[in-house]
Amino acid sequence: MSEVRPSGGHAPAEPAAASDGNVRVFVSGSVAVLRLDRRRKLNALSTHMESALADALETEEVRSSRCVVLTGGSDVFSAGADLSEIAALDPAAVFEYYARSGGVYEKLASLRQPSVSAISGYCLGGGLELALATDLRVADESATFGFPEVGIGIVPSSGGIYRLVTMLGTAKARELILGRPRLSAADALRLGLLTEVTPVGESLDRALALAGELAHLPPLATSLAKRAIDAAAESSKAVALFVEQLAYASLQQRPQLAVPEGDGRT
Numbered sequence: 001m002s003e004v005r006p007s008g009g010h011a012p013a014e015p016a017a018a019s020d021g022n023v024r025v026f027v028s029g030s031v032a033v034l035r036l037d038r039r040r041k042l043n044a045l046s047t048h049m050e051s052a053l054a055d056a057l058e059t060e061e062v063r064s065s066r067c068v069v070l071t072g073g074s075d076v077f078s079a080g081a082d083l084s085e086i087a088a089l090d091p092a093a094v095f096e097y098y099a100r101s102g103g104v105y106e107k108l109a110s111l112r113q114p115s116v117s118a119i120s121g122y123c124l125g126g127g128l129e130l131a132l133a134t135d136l137r138v139a140d141e142s143a144t145f146g147f148p149e150v151g152i153g154i155v156p157s158s159g160g161i162y163r164l165v166t167m168l169g170t171a172k173a174r175e176l177i178l179g180r181p182r183l184s185a186a187d188a189l190r191l192g193l194l195t196e197v198t199p200v201g202e203s204l205d206r207a208l209a210l211a212g213e214l215a216h217l218p219p220l221a222t223s224l225a226k227r228a229i230d231a232a233a234e235s236s237k238a239v240a241l242f243v244e245q246l247a248y249a250s251l252q253q254r255p256q257l258a259v260p261e262g263d264g265r266t
């Protein structure tokens with residue numbers, strides 16, 4: 001697997017506080033692998049890390065890939081939002097944040113190609129929100145999941161509540177967000193948050209194998225299926241059915257444009 005440095009260059013010469021860390025981009029065939037690289041802070045998602053992830057998603061390697069794998073490395077996925085940053089925010093700064101780096105969760109969720117999270121160790125708060133923004137999630141038995149936010153006086157707010165409710169329903173969302181249990185990989189699989197659980201140390205290999213299979217699917221059908229699933233979760237039944245039908249019809253369409261004779265102006 002070869003590594004590519006995102007053009008944004010988020011690698012300060014002297015890493016400090018919330019501005020350290022990076023997102024590394026690797027390529028394996030037609031799969032792009034993005035690795036959160038802030039191990040010292042358990043891959044806490046500072047605005048710097050979110051911007052680095054947004055830059056990584058814009059690289060040619062990701063754009064031209066047929067599947068994206070997101071990992072935090074072999075022992076932690078992410079311990080969530082960077083707590084040292086969020087303490088200082090006032091309401092205006094929060095909205096400014098969503099207009100800037102906070103948009104990366106939706107950027108990931110709206111990739112046209114499929115995405116898979118490979119999870120080991122802590123996957124908490126914003127880290128779990130990031131994982132929920134990918135299409136599939138593979139975790140190894142070392143993984144721990146949870147939403148600690150309410151306990152520290154905030155709420156999940158990077159699409160986590162919305163995605164949890166659409167995936168599991170309001171009853172389970174209340175249980176996880178208000179009850180704040182720490183879930184093992186087996187618990188998370190049972191609830192429906194995970195696609196698969198592997199032995200410790202094997203989540204990335206399994207995610208790559210899965211990504212290799214997804215990368216061979218017809219790209220337009222895959223992309224339209226993703227959009228139709230989103231529409232089904234977000235709109236009325238009538239609209240959702242219409243989107244399904246439009247998606248199917250557009251896949252059946254063959255080029256039908258008649259090429260005009262001459263220059264077409266007569």
Ligand code: COA
Pocket residue numbers: 040041042044045079080081082083084122124125126148149152
């Ligand atoms: N934001 C910023 N820094 C974080 C962080 C976060 N969310 N989570 C961990 N870190 C930092 C710690 O401050 C520590 O830095 P230091 O070595 O410079 O002091 C380093 O990462 C290691 O964390 P530490 O707490 O020593 O590891 P641990 O194994 O004892 O505990 C956790 C791991 C995940 C249980 C604990 O770090 C934790 O509870 N983190 C916060 C989780 C959270 O509330 N996330 C949701 C935010 S919305």
